[in-house]
Amino acid sequence: MEEKIITTENAQPERKKKILSCIQPSGIPTLGNYLGALKNWTKLSSDFDGAFAVADLHAITVRQDPKKLRQQSNEVFALLLAIGLDPEKSIIFLQSQVPAHSQLAWILNCYTQFGEMSRMTQFKDKSLSHADNINVGLFSYPVLMAADILLYQADLVPVGADQKQHLEIARDIANRFNGIYGKTFTIPDPYIGKSGARVMSLQDPTKKMSKSDPNPKSYISVFDTPEQIMKKIKSAVTDSEGGVYYGEGKEGVNNLMSIYSCCTGLTNEQIEAEFQGKGYGDFKVAVAEAVIEELRPVREKFDYYMKDTAELKNLQAKGAETANRIADRTLTKVMKKVGFVIP
Numbered sequence: 001m002e003e004k005i006i007t008t009e010n011a012q013p014e015r016k017k018k019i020l021s022c023i024q025p026s027g028i029p030t031l032g033n034y035l036g037a038l039k040n041w042t043k044l045s046s047d048f049d050g051a052f053a054v055a056d057l058h059a060i061t062v063r064q065d066p067k068k069l070r071q072q073s074n075e076v077f078a079l080l081l082a083i084g085l086d087p088e089k090s091i092i093f094l095q096s097q098v099p100a101h102s103q104l105a106w107i108l109n110c111y112t113q114f115g116e117m118s119r120m121t122q123f124k125d126k127s128l129s130h131a132d133n134i135n136v137g138l139f140s141y142p143v144l145m146a147a148d149i150l151l152y153q154a155d156l157v158p159v160g161a162d163q164k165q166h167l168e169i170a171r172d173i174a175n176r177f178n179g180i181y182g183k184t185f186t187i188p189d190p191y192i193g194k195s196g197a198r199v200m201s202l203q204d205p206t207k208k209m210s211k212s213d214p215n216p217k218s219y220i221s222v223f224d225t226p227e228q229i230m231k232k233i234k235s236a237v238t239d240s241e242g243g244v245y246y247g248e249g250k251e252g253v254n255n256l257m258s259i260y261s262c263c264t265g266l267t268n269e270q271i272e273a274e275f276q277g278k279g280y281g282d283f284k285v286a287v288a289e290a291v292i293e294e295l296r297p298v299r300e301k302f303d304y305y306m307k308d309t310a311e312l313k314n315l316q317a318k319g320a321e322t323a324n325r326i327a328d329r330t331l332t333k334v335m336k337k338v339g340f341v342i343p
């Protein structure tokens with residue numbers, strides 16, 4: 001067989017894989033958001049072409065105060081910079097500034113079955129917690145999420161474990177569309193970290209830590225002060241048994257161990273060895289100190305980015321411009337395949 005000689009003229013650099021992920025600006029992000037998702041975004045962003053969005057279109061599936069939504073969207077955008085995402089290397093943008101997300105979501109709605117959406121556990125949960133406003137957007141939310149992912153032809157989507165079902169439906173929709181019209185979308189894989197994929201409530205460790213929990217003692221916000229973090233972790237629910245080890249019926253301790261592991265890089269065995277013969281008091285102080293140190297640089301950089309609102313706007317415009325260019329390319333391809341007249 002003839003050997004192919006690669007020269008500078010014919011070299012095809014291997015395509016860098018793409019990642020995409022988003023976060024809703026529906027409140028101040030928690031330690032769960034940070035350890036389950038944001039920390040991995042930064043880690044992966046050096047090896048992948050990354051696109052990261054503030055999912056403000058998703059946020060209005062639950063009633064929002066307009067002033068607060070705008071403020072939180074700016075804050076979460078600044079947070080994405082503060083966690084170390086580099087706007088020169090990754091695309092960082094506000095979802096509502098890229099109209100193709102809404103446009104593709106409409107098209108994909110017509111390729112998604114009512115029955116599929118009815119099975120989404122997050123829809124069922126949110127219908128219970130927002131019984132007075134079970135709107136159609138809440139129902140078709142996973143289709144918008146599929147549009148977010150598929151527009152950028154993402155190979156990998158780093159998320160917490162709670163988004164796994166939405167990722168599966170995005171894959172189903174993409175496969176269905178490709179099956180009808182030929183290869184249009186890359187089929188995305190979820191990236192769910194080994195530890196931190198499901199950070200639990202500090203007050204009820206059988207429930208996910210959530211920024212919408214009415215009890216602020218149940219979650220740590222990424223902007224909590226060191227004093228608040230120490231206080232919340234000291235009052236975290238554990239058990240009456242007293243030993244620091246990972247086990248069944250020890251959800252509170254398991255949760256603190258996994259938080260500690262994410263912040264220090266220690267394995268469960270190493271943590272158990274460190275706290276052998278010590279009580280929960282010592283353990284909780286160590287966990288709190290690790291969390292404080294983990295979040296300290298994020299908080300400091302956040303304050304720095306929030307001070308310069310002109311630069312923030314500038315970066316938002318730059319991110320939206322690049323995102324629009326990429327997203328429009330996929331949208332046009334889809335519109336042609338479906339049979340729309342392209343101007």
Ligand code: TYM
Pocket residue numbers: 020021022023024025032033034035036037038055058144145148149157158159160161162163196197198199200208209210
């Ligand atoms: P959102 O805004 O609820 O959360 C953002 C990310 O944080 C993760 N997460 C957690 N991880 C571990 N433990 C927890 N307690 C915890 N709470 C939240 C979430 O899994 C998520 O990765 N629908 C998405 C936003 C979205 C999206 C997308 C994500 C919109 N479009 C496209 C990926 C791709 C959401 O509501 O995440």
